[in-house]
Amino acid sequence: xxxxxxxxxxxxxxxxxxxxxxxxxxxxxxxxxxxxxxxxxxxxxxxxxxxxxxxxxxxxxxxxxxxxxxxxxxxxxxxxxxxxxxxxxxxxxxxxxxxxxxxxxxxxxxxxxxxxxxxxxxxxxxxxxxxxxxxxxxxxxxxxxxxxxxxxxxxxxxxxxxxxxxxxxxxxxxxxxxxxxxxxxxxxxxxxxxxxxxxxxxxxxxxxxxxxxxxxxxxxxxxxxxxxxxxxxxxxxxxxxxxxxxxxxxxxxxxxxxxxxxxxxxxxxxxxxxxxxxxxxxxxxxxxxxxxxxxxxxxxxxxxxxxxxxxxxxxxxxxxxxxxxxxxxxxxxxxxxxxxxxxxxxxxxxxxxxxxxxxxxxxxxxxxxxxxxxxxxxxxxxxxxxxxxxxxxxxxxxxxxxxxxxxxxxxxxxxxxxxxxxxxxxxxxxxxxxxxxxxxxxxxxxxxxxxxxxxxxxxxxxxxxxxxxxxxxxxxxxxxxxxxxxxxxxxxxxxxxxxxxxxxxxxxxxxxxxxxxxxxxxxxxxxxxxxxxxxxxxxxxxxxxxxxxxxxxxxxxxxxxxxxxxxxxxxxxxxxxxxxxxxxxxxxxxxxxxxxxxxxxxxxxxxxxxxxxxxxxxxxxxxxxxxxxxxxxxxxxxxxxxxxxxxxxxxxxxxxxxxxxxxxxxxxxxxxxxxxxxxxxxxxxxxxxxxxxxxxxxxxxxxxxxxxxxxxxxxxxxxxxxxxxxxxxxxxxxxxxxxxxxxxxxxxxxxxxxxxxxxxxxxxxxxxxxxxxxxxxxxxxxxxx
Amino acid sequence: xxxxxxxxxxxxxxxxxxxxxxxxxxxxxxxxxxxxxxxxxxxxxxxxxxxxxxxxxxxxxxxxxxxxxxxxxxxxxxxxxxxxxxxxxxxxxxxxxxxxxxxxxxxxxxxxxxxxxxxxxxxxxxxxxxxxxxxxxxxxxxxxxxxxxxxxxxxxxxxxxxxxxxxxxxxxxxxxxxxxxxxxxxxxxxxxxxxxxxxxx
Numbered sequence: 014x015x016x017x018x019x020x021x022x023x024x025x026x027x028x029x030x031x032x033x034x035x036x037x038x039x040x041x042x043x044x045x046x047x048x049x050x051x052x053x054x055x056x057x058x059x060x061x062x063x064x065x066x067x068x069x070x071x072x073x074x075x076x077x078x079x080x081x082x083x084x085x086x087x088x089x090x091x092x093x094x095x096x097x098x099x100x101x102x103x104x105x106x107x108x109x110x111x112x113x114x115x116x117x118x119x120x121x122x123x124x125x126x127x128x129x130x131x132x133x134x135x136x137x138x139x140x141x142x143x144x145x146x147x148x149x150x151x152x153x154x155x156x157x158x159x160x161x162x163x164x165x166x167x168x169x170x171x172x173x174x175x176x177x178x179x180x181x182x183x184x185x186x187x188x189x190x191x192x193x194x195x196x197x198x199x200x201x202x203x204x205x206x207x208x209x210x211x212x213x214x215x216x217x218x219x220x221x222x223x224x225x226x227x228x229x230x231x232x233x234x235x236x237x238x239x240x241x242x243x244x245x246x247x248x249x250x251x252x253x254x255x256x257x258x259x260x261x262x263x264x265x266x267x268x269x270x271x272x273x274x275x276x277x278x279x280x281x282x283x284x285x286x287x288x289x290x291x292x293x294x295x296x297x298x299x300x301x302x303x304x305x306x307x308x309x310x311x312x313x314x315x316x317x318x319x320x321x322x323x324x325x326x327x328x329x330x331x332x333x334x335x336x337x338x339x340x341x342x343x344x345x346x347x348x349x350x351x352x353x354x355x356x357x358x359x360x361x362x363x364x365x366x367x368x369x370x371x372x373x374x375x376x377x378x379x380x381x382x383x384x385x386x387x388x389x390x391x392x393x394x395x396x397x398x399x400x401x402x403x404x405x406x407x408x409x410x411x412x413x414x415x416x417x418x419x420x421x422x423x424x425x426x427x428x429x430x431x432x433x434x435x436x437x438x439x440x441x442x443x444x445x446x447x448x449x450x451x452x453x454x455x456x457x458x459x460x461x462x463x464x465x466x467x468x469x470x471x472x473x474x475x476x477x478x479x480x481x482x483x484x485x486x487x488x489x490x491x492x493x494x495x496x497x498x499x500x501x502x503x504x505x506x507x508x509x510x511x512x513x514x515x516x517x518x519x520x521x522x523x524x525x526x527x528x529x530x531x532x533x534x535x536x537x538x539x540x541x542x543x544x545x546x547x548x549x550x551x552x553x554x555x556x557x558x559x560x561x562x563x564x565x566x567x568x569x570x571x572x573x574x575x576x577x578x579x580x581x582x583x584x585x586x587x588x589x590x591x592x593x594x595x596x597x598x599x600x601x602x603x604x605x606x607x608x609x610x611x612x613x614x615x616x617x618x619x620x621x622x623x624x625x626x627x628x629x630x631x632x633x634x635x636x637x638x639x640x641x642x643x644x645x646x647x648x649x650x651x652x653x654x655x656x657x658x659x660x661x662x663x664x665x666x667x668x669x670x671x672x673x674x675x676x677x678x679x680x681x682x683x684x685x686x687x688x689x690x691x692x693x694x695x696x697x698x699x700x701x702x703x704x705x706x707x708x709x710x711x712x713x714x715x716x717x718x719x720x721x722x723x724x725x726x727x728x729x730x731x732x733x734x735x736x737x738x739x740x741x742x743x744x745x746x747x748x749x750x751x752x753x754x755x756x757x758x759x760x761x762x763x764x765x766x767x768x769x770x771x772x773x774x775x776x777x778x779x780x781x782x783x784x785x786x787x788x789x790x791x792x793x794x795x796x797x798x
Numbered sequence: 799x800x801x802x803x804x805x806x807x808x809x810x811x812x813x814x815x816x817x818x819x820x821x822x823x824x825x826x827x828x829x830x831x832x833x834x835x836x837x838x839x840x841x842x843x844x845x846x847x848x849x850x851x852x853x854x855x856x857x858x859x860x861x862x863x864x865x866x867x868x869x870x871x872x873x874x875x876x877x878x879x880x881x882x883x884x885x886x887x888x889x890x891x892x893x894x895x896x897x898x899x900x901x902x903x904x905x906x907x908x909x910x911x912x913x914x915x916x917x918x919x920x921x922x923x924x925x926x927x928x929x930x931x932x933x934x935x936x937x938x939x940x941x942x943x944x945x946x947x948x949x950x951x952x953x954x955x956x957x958x959x960x961x962x963x964x965x966x967x968x969x970x971x972x973x974x975x976x977x978x979x980x981x982x983x984x985x986x987x988x989x990x991x992x993x994x995x996x997x998x999x
C-alpha cells in the first residue's frame with residue numbers, strides 16, 4: 014500500500030457517518046415543482062435534477078472520484094421512500110451502535126420542509142396502508158420482516174456491458190427500441206415509450222454528472238501548485254469527460270466508469286445491497302493486459318487504482334435504517350460483494366492474473382466494504398483457493414467462498430440460460446443471480462421457530478395472546494410426531510400466503526410508483542422490453558423469501574420427536590409447560606433437551622432427517638409461486654442480523670434455548686450444538702438439497718492454531734473442496750478465539766479494529782450489539798478437523 | 799467408565815461417513831488408542847473391512863505387541879505410526895515398566911516387511927530428551943534402512959485438564975515444556991542421520 018492509499022484509507026476509516034440533507038432537499042424541491050404525470054419520466058427528471066445539482070466532491074489525492082453524498086460518509090436520505098421523523102433523526106444520532114450524526118440544520122430542514130411535504134406520500138406510508146390487518150399482525154409479531162418498507166428493491170449486480178458500451182451507445186439502443194414500438198399491434202406501446210424516454214433522460218443525466226466532475230477537476234487543476242497533482246487532476250478531467258459517455262479505453266477509465274454507474278444506482282434509489290461490479294477481475298482483465306502490453310499500466314499502478322476504488326466503497330455507509338429494518342440489518346455495510354474467480358460464460362476457468370492481484374488488494378486493504386468472495390469451481394486452481402485461505406486465516410472474515418458449479422446449477426434449475434448462469438455469481442450475502450440480467454429481490458426474513466411456536470399454541474402467539482395463525486389442533490392431543498409436523502407446515506403455509514400476497518402488492522407499488530429508469534438502462538432486457546427494472550423488465554425476475562433459524566427449528570422438532578414421541582421422556586403438556594416457564598424450575602429437563610438430544614450439525618440422520626423435511630416443506634410451500642413480474646418466488650437462507658431480532662420475539666424452544674435468545678443463523682447449526690467437528694457439520698448441512706435454494710449461508714469458526722502452517726491451509730482447502738463436492742453453496746470462516754472476543758467485549762477501545770464475520774458480511778466487532786457479540790462468541794469453535 | 803460397546807459394522811458406519819474427506823485429502827482411518835493391538839481380533843476385522851472398501855489405514859502402536867499379531871496386520875495396514883521413546887533398556891524399564899527388547903525387535907522386523915513406517919518420538923523433558931538417547935535413537939532408526947521419517951512430538955499439557963475433569967490422579971510430575979530451541983536441536987541431531995524429521999504430525 015503506497016502513501017496515497019494509506020492516507021485515503023485512513024481518512025475513510027476515521028470519518029464518522031452522518032446524515033446529509035442535500036438529497037432530501039433536492040428531491041423535495043423537484044417534487045414541489047414537478048407536474049409530470051408519467052411515473053418513469055418523473056423519476057428520470059428527479060434523477061436528472063440530482064445529477065445536475067448535487068455537490069461534486071473530489072478529495073485530496075484521489076484518483077477515482079465521486080461520492081454519493083457531498084462528502085465521504087455524508088449519507089443521503091430517500092424521503093420519497095421513507096421520510097424520517099424528528100424522533101427517527103434523534104434515534105439515528107443518539108443510538109450507541111451504527112449512529113449517524115444529525116446536525117441542527119438538517120433537523121430544522123426536516124421539521125420545516127421535508128416532513129410536511131412527504132408525510133403520507135412516501136412509499137413506506139402507502140405500503141403500510143395497503144397491507145391487510147393479518148399482514149400487519151404477523152409483521153408486528155415478528156413472523157417476517159419487509160425489505161421494501163424503507164428501501165428500494167435492488168439486489169443486483171452489473172455484468173460486462175459498461176466496459177463494452179458507453180451511455181451514448183445505450184442511448185442509441187434506447188432510440189432503436191423506440192423506433193421498433195408498434196402502436197398498431199402492441200397495446201403497451203405507449204407505456205414502453207414513456208419508460209424508454211425516461212431511460213434516455215437518465216443516460217444524459219449520468220453523462221452530465223461525470224462531466225461536472227471533469228469541470229471540477231479542471232478547475233482544481235488550475236489552482237493546483239503541485240505539478241504532479243495538477244497532472245493527475247487533468248487526467249481525472251479527461252477520464253470523466255470520456256466515461257461513462259463512451260466505453261472505457263483503459264484500466265483507469267474502466268474503474269471510473271463503473272464508479273459513476275454505481276453512484277447513479279445508489280443515488281436514484283436506496284437500492285438494497287447497493288450495487289456491485291460483479292466479476293471485476295474478468296471485466297478488467299482485457300484493460301489490464303492491454304495496459305501492461307503497451308506500457309501504459311504497471312502492476313503497481315493497477316494495484317493503486319484498485320485500492321483507490323476500494324476506498325470509494327468504504328466511503329458509502331448503508332443508508333440509515335430505523336425500526337425493524339435496522340434490527341434485521343444492523344450494520345453500516347451495504348453489501349457490495351466483489352466476486353473473484355468463477356467461470357467464464359463459455360464454461361472455462363475464470364481465474365486470471367488479476368484475480369490474484371485483487372486478492373492482494375483485499376488482503377492489504379482489510380476494509381469491511383466492499384465485501385469480497387472467491388468463486389471456486391472444480392476448474393479453479395488450488396493455488397487460487399489456497400491464496401484465499403491465507404487471507405481467511407488472518408481472521409477478519411474475508412473472503413467468503415462460493416461453489417460456482419452449484420451456483421450455475423441453481424440458476425439453470427430456475428430456468429436460466431447456462432451462459433447467463435455462468436456469468437452470474439452472488440451478491441449481498443449469498444444470493445445467486447444472473448449478473449446484468451436479473452432482478453432478484455429479497456422481500457423479507459421468515460421466522461421459522463416462531464411459526465413452530467404458533468403451531469404449538471393452536472395459532473396463538475403466546476407472547477401477546479393474539480391469534481394470528483390458522484387454527485391447528487391441540488398439540489397435547491397429538492398422537493404422533495407427524496401431527497406436530499403437519500401443524501407446523503399448515504402454519505407455515507398460512508404465513509407464506511400472507512407474505513406473498515403482501516409482496517405481490519408491494520411489487521406493484523414499486524412498478525407503478527417508484528420505477529428505476531437509470532438502473533433499467535444497464536440491466537438486460539429492460540431496454541429491449543421497454544419495461545422498468547421494478548416492473549419485470551429484466552430477463553429474469555426472482556422474488557425471495559428468506560427462512561431464518563432452520564437450525565433451531567430442526568433441533569426443536571427433533572427434541573419433540575425424540576423426547577415426547579419416540580422415547581416418551583416427557584408428555585407434550587410437560588414440554589409446553591417447561592417452555593412456558595422458560596425452563597425455570599425445569600433445569601434438569603432443559604439439560605436433557607440440550608445435551609441428550611440428537612442435534613443438527615453432527616452428521617446424525619435422526620436430526621438431519623428433520624432438517625431435510627423442513628427444507629423440503631419450505632421449498633414446496635414457497636418456490637415456484639408466480640410473482641407479478643413474470644418470474645417466480647424462491648427461498649434463500651441467510652439471516653444478516655435478523656436471527657437476533659427474531660430470537661427476541663420467540664419464547665423458549667424445545668431444543669433447550671431460553672426465551673429471547675438468538676436463533677441459529679443462516680443454515681448453520683445451533684451455536685454450540687455441533688460437537689463433532691467441521692466435517693460432521695458440512696455432512697449435515699449438505700443433506701439439504703441446496704440446488705433448490707437461491708443461496709445458503711454457512712458460518713464456521715476455527716481456532717487460529719488449527720489453521721497454522723501450510724498444513725492448516727491444506728486442511729482448510731480440503732474441507733472447502735469436500736463441502737462443494739457435496740453440493741454446498743457457501744462457507745465463511747471466523748478465525749478467532751472466544752478469548753479474544755471476550756477481551757474485545759471487555760476492552761472495546763483496545764480492539765477497535767477487530768473485524769469478525771457476522772452473516773454474509775464482515776463488521777467491526779465493537780460496532781455489533783451485545784446480543785450479537787454474545788451469539789458470535791457462542792458459535793462452536795472448531796479446534797480440530 | 800466412559801465409552802460404549804460397538805460392533806465392527808458400527809465403527810465402519812462411522813468411518814465411512816467421512817469417505818468424501820478421504821477422497822478429497824487422501825486421508826483415511828487411523829486406529830490409535832490406548833493401544834489398538836490390545837484388541838487384536840477387533841482391530842484385524844476393522845482393518846480388513848477398511849481394505850475391502852479401499853479406505854487408507856494407519857495404525858498407531860507402542861510396539862509392545864505380540865510379534866505374530868503385528869505381522870499379521872501388515873497386508874491391511876498402509877501406514878504404521880510406531881512409538882519409540884527410549885533406546886536404553888534400563889531407562890525404558892524405569893519409565894514404562896517394561897523392557898524395550900520386544901519393541902525394538904518388532905520394529906526391526908516390521909521395517910523389513912513393510913515400506914511405510916513412521917517412527918514417532920515423544921520428547922519428554924528430563925526423561926528422554928538427553929543427547930545420548932536422541933543420538934542412539936537416530937542411529938537405531940537409520941540402521942533400519944526402510945524407515946525414512948521420524949515425527950518429533952514435543953511434550954504438551956493438554957492432558958492435565960482432562961485428568962482433573964475425570965477426577966483422576968495425574969502421576970506425571972510437572973515438567974517444563976521443551977523450548978523451541980531444544981526441539982530444533984533435537985531435530986537437527988536426528989536429521990544428521992539422513993532422516994526426514996517433522997515436528998508434530
